Amino acid sequence: MTMVDSKDSQNMTDSKNIFNFPPHQIERNKFKDCSTIHHLTPQTVRDLLRHTVTTLLAHIGFESSSDIAIETITDIADHFLRRMTLLLKVAAEQKDHGFPDTVERVLVETGVGGVTALHDYYQEYILNFEENMKRKVEEMMERQRQLELNTCSTKYSIV
Numbered sequence: 001m002t003m004v005d006s007k008d009s010q011n012m013t014d015s016k017n018i019f020n021f022p023p024h025q026i027e028r029n030k031f032k033d034c035s036t037i038h039h040l041t042p043q044t045v046r047d048l049l050r051h052t053v054t055t056l057l058a059h060i061g062f063e064s065s066s067d068i069a070i071e072t073i074t075d076i077a078d079h080f081l082r083r084m085t086l087l088l089k090v091a092a093e094q095k096d097h098g099f100p101d102t103v104e105r106v107l108v109e110t111g112v113g114g115v116t117a118l119h120d121y122y123q124e125y126i127l128n129f130e131e132n133m134k135r136k137v138e139e140m141m142e143r144q145r146q147l148e149l150n151t152c153s154t155k156y157s158i159v
Contacts, residue, residue: 049081053073088106
């Protein structure tokens with residue numbers, strides 16, 4: 001990790017600043033005491049994308065996915081993200097593209113369907129899934145509580 005501020009600037013805090021935030025600087029063009037900015041290697045980016053895909057698969061119920069499936073979905077995600085960023089670059093460079101926003105254009109061109117389609121998907125699938133999971137967890141907790149109560153009551157009735 002590179003150091004953003006030197007230790008001397010940390011000691012110069014305002015007495016009213018109880019959280020020790022650094023003082024406000026109007027113009028700052030570069031980091032102090034920083035000689036280079038390190039970029040991620042392609043392999044590191046690939047590993048991060050693979051980790052993200054693995055985490056997402058685990059969250060949706062595929063905790064024991066095969067390596068081939070994970071690599072395939074990672075390739076698909078890599079292709080999709082590259083296509084999205086390339087289309088964003090092209091759309092940003094074009095002046096008159098017929099869309100109110102470049103992101104809207106790219107979402108339509110990639111088949112996502114635009115911002116409204118994303119909103120509808122979020123409302124219908126994500127929020128409904130969360131609501132159903134909460135309901136299932138509450139039902140299971142209630143069943144567990146009933147089982148514990150029944151177990152306790154049978155222990156005391158035997159004695």
